[in-house]
Amino acid sequence: MTSAIIINGGIGKQSRLMGIQHKVERHFETKHISFNTIHVQDLPAEDLINANFTSESILQAIQLVEDAHIVVVLTPVYKASFTGVLKTFLDLLPQKALQDKKVIPLALGGSLGHLLAIEYALKPILSVLGATEILNTVYVVDKQIERLDNGTFLIEREIEVRLEEVLQQIDPLEVSLSQK
Numbered sequence: 001m002t003s004a005i006i007i008n009g010g011i012g013k014q015s016r017l018m019g020i021q022h023k024v025e026r027h028f029e030t031k032h033i034s035f036n037t038i039h040v041q042d043l044p045a046e047d048l049i050n051a052n053f054t055s056e057s058i059l060q061a062i063q064l065v066e067d068a069h070i071v072v073v074l075t076p077v078y079k080a081s082f083t084g085v086l087k088t089f090l091d092l093l094p095q096k097a098l099q100d101k102k103v104i105p106l107a108l109g110g111s112l113g114h115l116l117a118i119e120y121a122l123k124p125i126l127s128v129l130g131a132t133e134i135l136n137t138v139y140v141v142d143k144q145i146e147r148l149d150n151g152t153f154l155i156e157r158e159i160e161v162r163l164e165e166v167l168q169q170i171d172p173l174e175v176s177l178s179q180k
């Protein structure tokens with residue numbers, strides 16, 4: 001059983017959202033929290049679009065979510081909301097898939113104009129999926145992350161600190177008990 005699942009609803013491995021994903025992964029590694037990452041875009045597109053509940057790949061991804069104690073949801077802001085790609089996967093999760101889990105939504109937008117997209121667009125869906133413990137969130141503006149020539153990402157110090165604060169909300173003791 002893993003302790004955490006990262007659901008990345010972004011498009012492309014070059015996206016600065018990957019910088020946030022790497023930061024979360026490093027945090028889990030440092031804290032010895034076992035985790036898996038689902039990049040929704042890597043799941044079979046036909047299965048997502050056709051809501052194929054019997055797809056082996058989809059079932060495996062759902063199992064990873066069900067097994068996790070912590071769920072980190074990463075999304076870019078597209079058209080004032082989270083991505084359609086992410087929605088295709090959330091649609092396939094069982095009714096109360098996020099019940100009794102700690103959920104951390106993190107968003108990356110092009111401007112501060114859609115700062116509240118997590119609140120009005122994503123959180124209601126997470127609640128419908130049974131999430132009652134949605135931890136503090138971080139909204140990052142894309143210019144606060146730089147994509148470097150070597151394929152890594154440089155995150156502004158202020159954002160690094162805020163991401164770290166949010167991730168620190170996870171109690172390592174509780175996580176270790178959930179791994180038993």
Ligand SMILES: Cc1cc2nc3c(=O)[nH]c(=O)nc-3n(C[C@H](O)[C@H](O)[C@H](O)COP(=O)(O)O)c2cc1C
Nearest residue numbers: 015016017076077078079080108109110111114142
């Ligand atoms: C189709 C599309 C729609 C977008 N809509 C918004 C939006 O409504 N609000 C916003 O703040 N940023 C919007 N953006 C900007 C992205 O959220 C932001 O630039 C992206 O997350 C940065 O990722 P990147 O590194 O892949 O460019 C949009 C980007 C695309 C491609």
